[in-house]
Amino acid sequence: MISLNKLKDIVNRIFLRQQTEDDLVFLQNYSAISGNKNVSQQGNDNINIGQARDVSFNITQHLTPENIQELISLASNSILSSQDDIALSISVSNDFTEDALIRNIPFDNQERTLNYQIDEIEQQLEIIPQMEYLSKLANNIPICDLGLVLDVPPYFKWQFPNLDLRIVNNTNKTIYITDIFLEVEKSVLDPYPVLVIPGEEVNVLHFLIVNDGWGEVQNASVKFNLVPWGHPISFTEPYKHKIHIGNFLYQYNVDVSDALRKSGVNIEAFGTQNLDEIANGYINACFPGMPFVENSLNGDIDINNYSEDWLKDGAKRFLMMLEALGEFKNGVNIKRNLYSAIAYGEISFTGTTHEQKLKASIVKFFAEVPLLIFGQYGDGYYSSFQYSAKLDIDRENYKVLVQSLGSSVSQFIKTGEIDRFNIRVGALKSSLHNFILKLIYNNGQFLLSPPISLKIFVPRSEANGAISLDTLRLEQGQNLAEQGDLDGAILKFQEALRLNSSLNFDPRAKASQIVSSSLVYKARHLVRDYGKVDEALAAFTEAEHLCPSLQISAQSWSALCWHGSLHGYAGKVLYAGDKAVEIDPECSHSRDSRGLARALTGNILGAIEDFQAHIQWIDNTLDKNVENNEPLSEGRRTFLMEVKLRRQNWIQ
Numbered sequence: 001m002i003s004l005n006k007l008k009d010i011v012n013r014i015f016l017r018q019q020t021e022d023d024l025v026f027l028q029n030y031s032a033i034s035g036n037k038n039v040s041q042q043g044n045d046n047i048n049i050g051q052a053r054d055v056s057f058n059i060t061q062h063l064t065p066e067n068i069q070e071l072i073s074l075a076s077n078s079i080l081s082s083q084d085d086i087a088l089s090i091s092v093s094n095d096f097t098e099d100a101l102i103r104n105i106p107f108d109n110q111e112r113t114l115n116y117q118i119d120e121i122e123q124q125l126e127i128i129p130q131m132e133y134l135s136k137l138a139n140n141i142p143i144c145d146l147g148l149v150l151d152v153p154p155y156f157k158w159q160f161p162n163l164d165l166r167i168v169n170n171t172n173k174t175i176y177i178t179d180i181f182l183e184v185e186k187s188v189l190d191p192y193p194v195l196v197i198p199g200e201e202v203n204v205l206h207f208l209i210v211n212d213g214w215g216e217v218q219n220a221s222v223k224f225n226l227v228p229w230g231h232p233i234s235f236t237e238p239y240k241h242k243i244h245i246g247n248f249l250y251q252y253n254v255d256v257s258d259a260l261r262k263s264g265v266n267i268e269a270f271g272t273q274n275l276d277e278i279a280n281g282y283i284n285a286c287f288p289g290m291p292f293v294e295n296s297l298n299g300d301i302d303i304n305n306y307s308e309d310w311l312k313d314g315a316k317r318f319l320m321m322l323e324a325l326g327e328f329k330n331g332v333n334i335k336r337n338l339y340s341a342i343a344y345g346e347i348s349f350t351g352t353t354h355e356q357k358l359k360a361s362i363v364k365f366f367a368e369v370p371l372l373i374f375g376q377y378g379d380g381y382y383s384s385f386q387y388s389a390k391l392d393i394d395r396e397n398y399k400v401l402v403q404s405l406g407s408s409v410s411q412f413i414k415t416g417e418i419d420r421f422n423i424r425v426g427a428l429k430s431s432l433h434n435f436i437l438k439l440i441y442n443n444g445q446f447l448l449s450p451p452i453s454l455k456i457f458v459p460r461s462e463a464n465g466a467i468s469l470d471t472l473r474l475e476q477g478q479n480l481a482e483q484g485d486l487d488g489a490i491l492k493f494q495e496a497l498r499l500n501s502s503l504n505f506d507p508r509a510k511a512s513q514i515v516s517s518s519l520v521y522k523a524r525h526l527v528r529d530y531g532k533v534d535e536a537l538a539a540f541t542e543a544e545h546l547c548p549s550l551q552i553s554a555q556s557w558s559a560l561c562w563h564g565s566l567h568g569y570a571g572k573v574l575y576a577g578d579k580a581v582e583i584d585p586e587c588s589h590s591r592d593s594r595g596l597a598r599a600l601t602g603n604i605l606g607a608i609e610d611f612q613a614h615i616q617w618i619d620n621t622l623d624k625n626v627e628n629n630e631p632l633s634e635g636r637r638t639f640l641m642e643v644k645l646r647r648q649n650w651i652q
Contacts, residue, residue, distance in 0.1 A: 086175070086447055087168040088439070092118045092127060092161060093422055111136075114158035114457060125450055127161055129457040137195065142235060142344075142364040144197075155196050155212065156459055160426040163437075167420075167447075169413040177411040179440040180402035180423065182389055189393050190430040190455070191215025192359065193351040197367045205260065205270060207343055207367040210251045212459040214429050217349045218358075220245040222254060224345030226263055226369070228331030233344045235364050241345075250460075256343055256369055260328070265371075269324035292318055318372075325371055339372035354432055388424040391433050391456075427456045470500035477507075481514035486546075489514065509547075516547035524559050533569040536560060540576075554584035562593035570600035581610075588617035 094115040111132040118127045133156070136143055169175050194213035211217050223239040241259040245252050261267045292315035295301040301319065306312050322329050325339060333340050344366035353359050389402045402409055402423055413419040427433070433456070437449035477492030493507035523539035526532040540560065543550060557580035564573030577594030584590055595610030 085169075085171045087170065088447055088449060089166045090118070090125060090437070090449060090452070091164045091166070092116045093164040094159075094162070096157070096159060112156045114156060116161045120450075123450060125452045127452065127454045129161075129455060131156070131158075131457070134194070134457070137361075137363060140362055140364055142366060143195070144366055155198060155210075155461060158457065158459065158462075160424050160458075161454060161456060163423040163425060165421055165423060165437075166418065167413060167439075168418050169415060172415055173442075174415065175411075175413040175441045177409055177413070177439055177441045180409045181438045181440070182391070182400040182402065182425070182435045183438050184391065184395070184398050184400060184433060184435040185451075186396045187392050187394065187427070187431055187433045188354050189214060190354045190432055190457075191352050192354070193217045193349065193361075194430075194459070195347060195349075195363050195365075196461075197365055204370050204373070205257045205267070206253050206255050207369050208251060208253050209245075209347065210461065211249060212461050213351070214458075214460060215352045216247055216249045217245075217252075217351060218247050220248065220252070220347060220349035222345060222347045224256075224259070224343045226256065226259055226341050226343055228328045229333045229340045229342055229368065230331055231342070233342060233366055235344065235346075239345045245349075254343075256341075259343075260341065260369075263328070264326035265328060266324035266326070269321055296322065321372055328371060331371070333368065338370050341369040341371060343367050343369050388422075389426070391425060391427040391431070391435075393427060393429055393431050425454065425456070427458060429460075430458045431456055470496045470503065473499065477511065478514060481511045482518045484515055484518065486511050486515050512547045513550060516543035516550045519543040519546075520550075520552055520556050524556060527560055527563040527567070531563075531567040533564045533567050533572065536564070537572060552579075554580040554587050554590050557583065558587070558590040558593040561597050562589075565593070565597045565600055570597040573597060574601055588614045591617075 114129055114131045116127055117130045118125060120126075133143065135141075167175075167177075191214045193211045193215060195217070196210045196212045198208055198210055209222075221242065221244045223242040225233070225240050227233060241256070241262070243254060245254070257267045257270075292301050292306065292311065295305075296318070301315065303312050303315050303319075306315055322339070325331075328341050329339065331340055331342075332338075345364070347363045347365060348360070349363075350358050350360045389400050391400060392398060409421075411419055411421065423437075433452075433454045435452055435454070437452065439447040441447065473492045473496035477489040477496065480492060481489035489511035490507045493505070493510055497503050497505075497507065519539045520543050523536040523543075526539065527536035537560075540552070543552070557576040561573045561577035561580060564570070564576070574594070574597040577590065577597045580587065580590035581594055591610040592614040595607045595614065598604075598610060599607035
């Protein structure tokens with residue numbers, strides 16, 4: 001007769017890496033007893049099947065595979081003959097709660113919402129991520145430009161897997177769980193690329209490919225066709241255009257200007273195509289809030305209908321740019337406020353799998369290519385995440401303590417009761433993990449789960465999302481303050497201070513500064529895009545009152561002065577021009593903005609002084625580029641000369 005308690009003690013010592021030679025001899029002898037089920041039932045606490053499995057997990061270096069398999073079979077048969085005192089079941093919860101999110105996409109989109117699926121395969125629990133978007137990538141189903149509905153990260157609604165544990169206590173005493181560990185056999189990085197095509201407002205004549213995976217995109221190329229926005233597309237050969245990309249890790253900006261040129265677009269009208277100066281092309285192609293744009297959409301644009309010179313000049317340039325588009329001037333995306341083309345085709349590349357093998361893929365896509373912009377996108381709001389157990393990457397045989405709010409687990413389960421709780425398991429990168437859950441209860445006794453294989457998907461763009469609870473509260477406070485909720489932000493900052501004594505700041509002052517900065521940002525959009533000058537002025541005033549120490553930039557004051565003047569409020573916004581020049585006297589745009597306000601309020605001499613300063617800056621810019629043998633593009637030079645001529649006409 002073999003004592004079950006003795007076998008349990010040996011398993012305990014092996015689990016703690018404290019086994020002796022006598023223990024190994026005992027197990028070898030035990031494994032040699034074929035079919036033995038004569039094990040005593042002494043004691044109230046019996047090891048379960050999970051503990052028997054743990055033998056193979058820890059002593060593979062001492063026993064042959066045949067011995068181990070026989071030992072597991074014998075121990076399992078012995079344990080099955082005893083009462084199953086504690087039952088453990090594991091599932092996965094896909095409910096999105098406050099602690100589940102890194103950054104949440106601001107709408108319900110099932111295609112890019114991540115869930116986890118759990119299956120039992122050969123006595124092992126397998127947990128894998130499920131997302132329609134990832135399935136499309138894997139099965140060569142076309143993916144769309146995410147910017148059609150979203151222009152900034154996050155690109156996905158996702159969460160770390162949330163293990164849902166259910167424990168039934170069938171013993172005759174209360175169970176007190178004091179610790180839970182993840183006994184990890186192996187964790188490896190999943191480096192295979194995950195391609196995303198976001199929409200980029202300033203990305204005129206380009207579309208962007210982002211790698212949200214963790215390994216390099218290798219030997220990539222793209223072949224595609226171009227059509228005006230709204231025209232039908234068909235993913236069939238031949239594709240007219242092909243660009244070799246090569247290797248990249250983070251992102252690649254695909255320049256389609258040559259393809260557009262071949263399609264009849266006068267690319268030179270857009271100015272520079274130097275990627276370092278792409279903002280110049282953006283300026284040439286951007287007409288936010290201009291009335292002639294709306295008129296053009298209605299087919300009713302006549303330069304003579306505008307009395308102001310600046311509107312006539314703007315309408316003239318707009319019509320020139322519109323004609324430069326050729327057939328693409330019919331591609332209007334009303335929802336995103338721009339004229340655009342659609343690039344559609346295939347991206348081919350090679351990536352490395354978690355098994356360190358090369359794998360080739362082809363991704364079908366269609367992406368929007370901005371051509372002329374006449375509005376702004378909305379802004380996203382972010383939320384954050386608290387993890388309960390963080391797994392490492394590329395590591396073997398280590399232990400992770402599960403925590404709740406910085407403390408160990410503490411669960412009481414009375415006789416006959418059922419307890420249920422969740423364990424959020426995180427990692428900093430997409431990765432695969434093999435582990436066993438070990439629940440410690442009642443002075444060192446333990447309960448083991450079946451082996452678990454877990455695959456975690458973490459978008460690279462949100463790699464810093466797995467954070468501590470105090471950082472979670474800080475980011476929540478930041479988000480609330482950005483939305484104007486001062487009191488809510490203060491409460492979150494106070495919670496962060498209680499959680500982390502090393503933090504040192506004034507919650508009210510911090511919240512006030514963020515709210516004030518957000519008010520200034522909001523005000524710039526109000527006056528620039530909607531002409532709401534009074535609301536913008538009120539926002540600037542509130543920001544200064546709320547946070548007197550806030551340093552509002554010269555660019556912000558200049559924008560208020562310029563756009564407020566254009567909308568007929570020069571007298572009200574002149575002070576903003578004075579502030580802009582006071583903060584940065586060398587900024588020519590501040591002088592230009594104040595010059596406009598001065599001219600419209602009758603201060604002609606002051607306006608001439610400011611415009612002359614701006615003209616001098618233009619001359620210096622043109623001369624500097626000639627001296628450095630870095631000539632401006634024809635489009636950029638033409639634009640600057642037009643501005644110079646316009647200011648000279650105003651002076652005269």
